Structure formats: C-alpha cells, structure tokens
Amino acid sequence: xxxxRVIPCLDVKDGRVVKGVNFVGLRDAxxxxxxxxxxxxxxxxxxxxxxxxxxxxxRATTVELASHAAAELHLPxxxxxxxxxxxxxxTMIAAGADKVAVNSAAVADPALITQAAxxxxxxxxxxxxxxxxxxxxxxxxxxxxAGGRKATGIDVLDWAREVARCGAGxxxxxxMDRDGSRDGFDCALTRAVARAVDVPVIASGGVGRIEHFAExxxxxxxxxxxxxxxxxxxxxxxxxxxxxxxxxxxxxxL
Amino acid sequence: MITIVDYHKxxxxxxxxxxxxxxxxxRVTDDAAVIARASAVVLPxxxxxxxxxxxxxxxxxxxxxREAVGRGAAxxxxxxxxxxxxxxxxxxAPDGGPNPQGLGLxxxxxxxxxxxxxxxxxxKVPHVGWNSVVPPVPPxxxxxxxxxxxxxxxxxxxxxxxxxFTHSYVAPDGPATIGLTTxxxxxxxxxxxxxxxxxxxxxxxKSSDAGAQLLRNFVTLAExx
Numbered sequence: 001x002x003x004x005r006v007i008p009c010l011d012v013k014d015g016r017v018v019k020g021v022n023f024v025g026l027r028d029a030x031x032x033x034x035x036x037x038x039x040x041x042x043x044x045x046x047x048x049x050x051x052x053x054x055x056x057x058x059r060a061t062t063v064e065l066a067s068h069a070a071a072e073l074h075l076p077x078x079x080x081x082x083x084x085x086x087x088x089x090x091t092m093i094a095a096g097a098d099k100v101a102v103n104s105a106a107v108a109d110p111a112l113i114t115q116a117a118x119x120x121x122x123x124x125x126x127x128x129x130x131x132x133x134x135x136x137x138x139x140x141x142x143x144x145x146a147g148g149r150k151a152t153g154i155d156v157l158d159w160a161r162e163v164a165r166c167g168a169g170x171x172x173x174x175x176m177d178r179d180g181s182r183d184g185f186d187c188a189l190t191r192a193v194a195r196a197v198d199v200p201v202i203a204s205g206g207v208g209r210i211e212h213f214a215e216x217x218x219x220x221x222x223x224x225x226x227x228x229x230x231x232x233x234x235x236x237x238x239x240x241x242x243x244x245x246x247x248x249x250x251x252x253x254l
Numbered sequence: 255m256i257t258i259v260d261y262h263k264x265x266x267x268x269x270x271x272x273x274x275x276x277x278x279x280x281r282v283t284d285d286a287a288v289i290a291r292a293s294a295v296v297l298p299x300x301x302x303x304x305x306x307x308x309x310x311x312x313x314x315x316x317x318x319x320r321e322a323v324g325r326g327a328a329x330x331x332x333x334x335x336x337x338x339x340x341x342x343x344x345x346x347a348p349d350g351g352p353n354p355q356g357l358g359l360x361x362x363x364x365x366x367x368x369x370x371x372x373x374x375x376x377x378k379v380p381h382v383g384w385n386s387v388v389p390p391v392p393p394x395x396x397x398x399x400x401x402x403x404x405x406x407x408x409x410x411x412x413x414x415x416x417x418x419f420t421h422s423y424v425a426p427d428g429p430a431t432i433g434l435t436t437x438x439x440x441x442x443x444x445x446x447x448x449x450x451x452x453x454x455x456x457x458x459x460k461s462s463d464a465g466a467q468l469l470r471n472f473v474t475l476a477e478x479x
C-alpha cells in the first residue's frame with residue numbers, strides 16, 4: 001500500500017539554510033545537504049528545498065545546491081522558488097532535481113505548467129499554492145502570490161483543478177493562515193483541495209504538535225505532510241512523527 | 255563497466271552516482287555500437303514511452319540493447335526503462351494510432367494505471383511515493399512464508415520493503431514478475447526477462463538504503479557477466 005509521506009522543507013538563501021536550525025549532532029547546521037542527509041537517516045520520504053533568494057544572480061547558488069544534492073542524497077527532492085520559465089526549470093532538473101515547484105509564475109501564465117509537464121513529465125512538476133481564507137466565508141480560500149504578499153482574487157479550488165488539468169503532478173498546498181501558527185494544518189482547506197483534484201496533495205503550514213501530522217492525513221485527506229521548523233529545531237524527528245502517524249493506523253515507511 | 259543508455263531525455267546523474275556509490279565503473283553513452291558490446295547495460299527512466307522509444311530506434315539503441323541482452327549482458331531497466339522492456343506501450347501513442355513499440359524482451363503492453371480500484375475506490379495518479387514490494391504469492395500454502403525474494407536482484411531485501419515510485423503507467427503481470435506492488439491495481443514492480451535482464455518500476459537510486467542494496471546486487475550481477 002502506498003504510504004503517506006513526511007517531507008521536511010528547507011528554506012535556503014545563498015546556498016544556506018535559513019530560519020535558524022537547532023539540530024543536535026550536525027557539524028554544520030546551515031548546510032542544506034548535511035541537514036537533508038540527517039533527515040534521510042530519520043526516514044524522511046523526500047525533501048523540499050525552497051529557494052527564498054530574491055535575485056536571479058543568486059540562483060546560481062541554488063543550481064549548485066541541486067547538483068550537490070543529486071550527488072549526495074539517495075532520496076527524491078524538489079526545488080522551488082523564483083523559477084519563471086521552462087528554461088529556469090530545465091536548469092534545475094538538469095542539475096539533478098527530481099521535481100520543481102512553481103507558484104507565482106504559474107498564476108501569471110498557467111501554460112507554463114503544461115510546457116513543463118510536456119518537457120519533464122507530470123511527475124516532475126509540483127504546483128505550489130499559497131491559500132488564505134476569505135473573510136466571512138468559511139469554505140472559500142484565495143490564492144496569494146509573491147511569497148504571500150499579493151492577493152490574486154483567484155479561488156483556490158478553481159485554481160487547484162486548473163493546475164491539475166494543465167499537468168501538475170502534485171499540489172503543495174500552504175495555508176497562510178496557519179503557517180507559523182503551530183495550530184495544525186488547515187484541514188478544511190486541505191480536504192477541499194484533496195477532494196477537488198485527483199493528483200496528490202501535500203499539506204503545509206501550521207504544525208506545532210506531533211499529532212497534527214496525523215490530522216493532516218486523516219482530517220485533511222492529504223497524501224503527504226510537510227513541515228520545517230519542528231524538524232529543524234529538533235522538537236521531533238521524522239521517525240517520531242511517523243511512529244505517531246502509524247499509531248493512528250496511517251501507512252508509513254518506518 | 256556498466257553502460258548507461260542516454261536517449262537524450264533528461265538527467266542521468268542520480269542513476270550514475272547511485273551505481274558508482276556501489277563501486278561500479280560507469281559510463282553514459284548514446285552510441286549504439288558501445289551499447290551493443292557492453293557487458294552490463296542500464297536503461298534509466300526519464301520521459302515518456304513513445305518519445306523515448308522513437309529516439310532509441312532512431313539512434314539504433316533498440317537493436318543494440320537487444321544484442322547485448324541476447325549475448326548475456328546484465329541489464330537493468332528503471333521505471334520507463336522497465337516499460338521499454340515490453341512489446342509496446344500506450345503512453346505517447348498517437349490518437350487512434352498504434353502503440354509505440356518497445357524492446358520486446360517481455361510480452362505484453364504497458365498501460366495507464368487506473369484511477370479506480372476494483373471496489374470502485376478512487377486513487378491518485380500519478381502513483382507517487384514509497385510503496386512496498388512483495389514476492390508474487392507462491393502457489394503452495396507452505397511456501398507462503400518463504401523468506402527471500404526469488405531473484406538475485408532482490409537478494410537481501412526483505413519482502414514488503416519500501417521503494418520510491420513515481421509513474422502513471424504499469425506493465426502487465428506475467429511469468430516475468432518477481433515483485434508486486436499494489437495501488438489502484440496490483441502490478442509488477444520488478445521483472446526478470448530471460449538471461450540476466452531485469453526491470454524495476456521504482457527508482458532504486460532514490461530509494462535510500464533498500465535502493466542501494468538493489469543497485470549493489472545489480473553491480474554484483476554485472477561483475478559476473
């Protein structure tokens with residue numbers, strides 16, 4: 001049976017992990033590869049490197065990271081952040097990334113998803129969606145772009161269906177309301193998107209306690225759960241998360 | 255020396271590094287003459303069946319791989335590389351046109367993974383993530399607890415071990431099946447053709463320790479070839 005995935009996300013700037021890492025037993029906690037390797041040992045199913053570098057000049061560092069990761073890691077990884085064109089994605093895939101995540105650029109031009117899926121296969125194209133609840137309307141969410149700074153007026157469920165139709169192989173869904181809150185995933189949002197599309201949905205944003213992971217799967221109906229700081233700060237290991245999920249009867253690779 | 259077939263569809267670095275990490279000398283080539291003479295061949299999985307088959311045919315790689323396998327070279331097809339071992343595949347067939355032809359090392363047609371299981375439950379496609387590989391169930395009840403996977407490729411790998419999958423098409427079940435995996439349907443996730451030719455639906459180069467064990471087994475087979 002296909003297991004539910006647990007995915008640590010590493011925010012990377014200029015080739016270094018940001019959002020302070022406090023992780024015992026690492027020589028260099030800022031080295032994304034070393035951190036990813038530690039997660040591999042904890043049985044992470046995949047890792048996401050999110051490039052939060054602002055300028056394209058610095059993107060060369062991220063390409064280097066992708067290439068270094070291909071040599072050092074024996075698990076799948078996705079690189080996201082700032083890619084605008086198929087050429088940008090091709091550079092990352094050629095460097096060794098298994099998947100690329102696109103967000104703002106796909107909102108600006110949905111054909112980008114189709115072009116990328118044609119070029120690299122749907123399995124390599126992840127569409128990241130940043131969602132925020134519409135005030136006064138409990139079952140509506142709006143798509144935000146530009147790192148969550150800009151509202152688009154686009155309905156999240158419509159957009160999710162659209163990107164799946166265009167050829168996105170997975171949706172990485174972040175709740176902006178929950179991100180950083182430690183209140184758990186927005187399960188209503190996650191479930192609505194998971195039911196709207198037939199591609200896998202990765203829940204992101206809001207984990208604070210270990211049982212939140214199981215909630216994302218059981219209540220949110222997500223196919224995978226993603227978190228950053230709870231892992232980086234060593235509050236819990238990926239293995240502990242998976243053991244917790246297994247105790248709820250969720251299939252995981254232990 | 256293990257020869258990785260380059261059919262111009264993408265990045266082969268992970269496969270190359272994965273094999274090198276198990277001590278193999280590795281070269282990547284698109285040269286049919288080199289492939290035909292190779293003692294061990296890996297056909298990696300990138301792109302779509304129709305597209306890859308067309309490129310391989312144009313470069314003379316189809317004939318070259320068949321020649322190498324026919325001579326007894328060790329062979330491993332990964333993901334799409336396993337699909338290409340079969341006679342034909344639906345993926346990338348022109349509308350209403352014939353299915354693109356594969357290597358024909360194993361009979362049957364590679365088809366789209368259904369979105370519905372037999373009981374009507376719906377499943378996500380592509381099938382992405384870690385899933386378990388189990389031996390084909392032996393017919394005799396007293397063999398059901400047989401501890402080993404029945405192939406040198408799967409030596410030292412426990413039944414039910416997890417590997418990383420990402421695909422939308424599946425090969426047909428048959429006598430070549432040495433490992434099975436279940437999503438919407440149960441499909442062959444590891445196959446053995448005649449001689450020393452093997453295929454796996456999952457990505458051993460992305461499957462952590464279990465994947466490394468499988469690649470090590472293949473490197474051993476390659477050294478014997």
